Amino acid sequence: ASVEVTLGDSMTRYTIEAFALSPEMLDWQRVETSIEAVQPVYGELTVSPFVFPGDPVMGRLDVGAASGGAIVEVRHDDDILPLFFDDGNAATPGLPIPSSSVVRFPVRPGAITATVRDARKGGVDVSERYVTEPGKLRHIMRRLRLLTPGDEVTVLEPDVLEIKPMPGLERPFQFFVESATQYAFGCIEQTSTKVLAMYTGYITNQDNVEVAQNYEGAILVWYKRLKSMYLPNGGFCMYPPEEGGARKPDTHYAPLGVKHLLNLPTSVGTGVGRSGVGGLVPVRRGDSKAMRELLDDIHTMATTAASYYKIDYPPREISDCHEAYQVLVSSASQRDKDTAIAFVRSHLIEHNGQTYVEVLPGQPAQQLYGIGVSTRQETAYAAAALLAAGEPGDLPEAIAAANYLTDHLNEEGRLYSTVDTAACLALMINLRKANIVTTADSGRVLLNGQEMRLADALSYDGKVESLRAVEGVIAAQVTSQVIEDWSAFKSQLSVEVRLEREGHTQKRFKVGDALDLVISVPRYEPGLIAHVCLPDALARVVGGGQVKRFSLDFCEKNVLRVPLAATGSTFLPTGKEAENNVLRWLGIGDKRPSAGNVQHWAVIVRNMFKEEQVGNPGLLEVTVE
Numbered sequence: 001a002s003v004e005v006t007l008g009d010s011m012t013r014y015t016i017e018a019f020a021l022s023p024e025m026l027d028w029q030r031v032e033t034s035i036e037a038v039q040p041v042y043g044e045l046t047v048s049p050f051v052f053p054g055d056p057v058m059g060r061l062d063v064g065a066a067s068g069g070a071i072v073e074v075r076h077d078d079d080i081l082p083l084f085f086d087d088g089n090a091a092t093p094g095l096p097i098p099s100s101s102v103v104r105f106p107v108r109p110g111a112i113t114a115t116v117r118d119a120r121k122g123g124v125d126v127s128e129r130y131v132t133e134p135g136k137l138r139h140i141m142r143r144l145r146l147l148t149p150g151d152e153v154t155v156l157e158p159d160v161l162e163i164k165p166m167p168g169l170e171r172p173f174q175f176f177v178e179s180a181t182q183y184a185f186g187c188i189e190q191t192s193t194k195v196l197a198m199y200t201g202y203i204t205n206q207d208n209v210e211v212a213q214n215y216e217g218a219i220l221v222w223y224k225r226l227k228s229m230y231l232p233n234g235g236f237c238m239y240p241p242e243e244g245g246a247r248k249p250d251t252h253y254a255p256l257g258v259k260h261l262l263n264l265p266t267s268v269g270t271g272v273g274r275s276g277v278g279g280l281v282p283v284r285r286g287d288s289k290a291m292r293e294l295l296d297d298i299h300t301m302a303t304t305a306a307s308y309y310k311i312d313y314p315p316r317e318i319s320d321c322h323e324a325y326q327v328l329v330s331s332a333s334q335r336d337k338d339t340a341i342a343f344v345r346s347h348l349i350e351h352n353g354q355t356y357v358e359v360l361p362g363q364p365a366q367q368l369y370g371i372g373v374s375t376r377q378e379t380a381y382a383a384a385a386l387l388a389a390g391e392p393g394d395l396p397e398a399i400a401a402a403n404y405l406t407d408h409l410n411e412e413g414r415l416y417s418t419v420d421t422a423a424c425l426a427l428m429i430n431l432r433k434a435n436i437v438t439t440a441d442s443g444r445v446l447l448n449g450q451e452m453r454l455a456d457a458l459s460y461d462g463k464v465e466s467l468r469a470v471e472g473v474i475a476a477q478v479t480s481q482v483i484e485d486w487s488a489f490k491s492q493l494s495v496e497v498r499l500e501r502e503g504h505t506q507k508r509f510k511v512g513d514a515l516d517l518v519i520s521v522p523r524y525e526p527g528l529i530a531h532v533c534l535p536d537a538l539a540r541v542v543g544g545g546q547v548k549r550f551s552l553d554f555c556e557k558n559v560l561r562v563p564l565a566a567t568g569s570t571f572l573p574t575g576k577e578a579e580n581n582v583l584r585w586l587g588i589g590d591k592r593p594s595a596g597n598v599q600h601w602a603v604i605v606r607n608m609f610k611e612e613q614v615g616n617p618g619l620l621e622v623t624v625e
Contacts, residue, residue: 043116048536052600069096135486135602179413192257355400370610380423438472493615535599
């Protein structure tokens with residue numbers, strides 16, 4: 001047997017271990033070998049992803065060339081950077097340097113491009129990194145846009161980098177489902193959303209056995225987490241007790257998690273289950289025994305918890321679009337369904353060119369999830385309800401609402417929280433089910449002003465400057481660049497951030513010191529999470545790697561304590577030539593900044609459900625000798 005593995009771009013040593021079972025002795029055999037991934041010419045570029053303008057930060061370039069000499073150039077945007085050896089001496093531009101050399105260069109925000117050429121053989125290696133200020137994150141977004149006849153998208157729109165016509169909805173649908181399953185945190189509501197998304201991936205990939213099995217395996221893992229939060233006859237707690245969660249019923253977000261779980265189908269003795277409220281495919285006779293038992297157990301937990309939280313299912317009264325959607329996809333009477341669709345039509349309206357459901361301050365959803373998340377949640381369920389009702393006259397509003405939502409997808413391909421993501425999952429399921437997106441053979445578009453079949457547009461090799469739908473509903477992928485600026489977030493939550501060494505607060509450390517990052521809030525609120533951008537001199541060491549950006553859930557505590565290491569110095573290279581050149585390039589004159597040898601970093605605290613709730617202490621400083 002053989003296995004093919006695609007290696008990454010980095011040069012490194014790979015260890016390969018193979019295990020086999022002897023058929024005669026039923027004994028495990030093991031063999032190990034290693035390989036070196038090398039290139040005849042290379043430049044291994046190492047820069048901090050976050051640098052505040054003017055901070056004393058140096059990047060590193062490891063150089064190699066088969067001939068023994070390399071010509072090296074490093075640029076910041078279009079400017080050539082001065083290069084220095086570790087001893088502080090400057091490298092002469094354009095002249096070869098020995099292979100295996102390490103050169104340093106000053107860093108500030110922007111694109112850093114390193115070019116290494118073999119001085120004799122002419123081979124070249126180019127690498128690029130993008131550096132931003134702490135708390136200014138550069139994201140490349142890929143979002144779905146549905147175009148009805150006459151609608152157009154162009155690269156002239158703000159921050160649009162690329163436009164690509166799509167051969168239907170299947171690819172963006174699967175990408176959204178996968179993104180929803182990969183949400184990094186797991187309270188009761190988030191876990192329920194992930195399980196629902198995993199089951200959606202499982203049933204929509206039955207023709208791809210390997211993918212379906214991966215989803216099934218993931219569901220089993222998250223089912224165990226879900227079960228650990230279940231309180232028999234008492235609903236669900238917020239987090240698993242073994243992770244420090246309180247063993248008491250949560251009343252903030254658990255009820256919504258129960259509604260997610262009630263969307264799942266169940267199995268019965270004949271192998272045919274009821275269709276879930278979310279329009280999901282019922283369990284089939286061929287599904288695994290483990291999956292069938294799991295779904296039955298989830299249904300038992302969900303119905304028991306629904307009774308505890310006094311959740312009517314389907315709802316007896318309609319007070320929001322979520323409840324209207326539940327009525328429309330359930331076995332409710334036609335009269336109730338007519339009431340539900342009338343409710344949705346009266347709430348999903350156009351506001352200054354955008355179609356969404358307005359959620360007013362003081363409404364229950366707004367108090368739990370904030371304006372942004374609750375608006376997207378209600379809009380998604382409203383659009384899903386229109387599609388489920390199946391009236392052709394409602395289609396333009398449903399598509400307009402879908403475009404409003406996909407414009408809010410983040411860099412991971414999902415919405416801000418699992419609340420609006422779960423609602424958008426219902427919309428995506430119904431979009432896929434309604435089959436409204438045109439196929440390659442039947443759609444027509446104007447691509448860069450030229451009319452053609454969608455099939456021809458899909459094979460177009462050049463850059464798409466504009467795409468207009470002529471016939472049918474056309475799916476387009478729009479790639480754009482977005483800068484997330486933490487300084488633009490108004491602080492509404494008091495947050496204290498400090499660095500400690502051996503229990504004492506400090507701002508000055510030495511290279512190699514072990515320290516703790518401590519983030520505290522006066523009072524815990526459900527959903528609080530800390531986001532951190534560390535400077536070049538500090539790192540969170542995880543699995544042997546240095547992590548500069550990470551997020552942590554407060555998990556019902558009001559203090560987070562994170563081990564860090566001082567991995568580099570905030571002092572510039574020794575040697576007058578190097579120091580003066582670096583200071584001049586950094587734009588801070590011929591003297592060190594009055595604030596000293598400091599690097600800046602950033603921390604914010606946000607609520608995973610209420611995106612408007614932010615704690616922002618501003619830029620922080622550290623000195624490492």
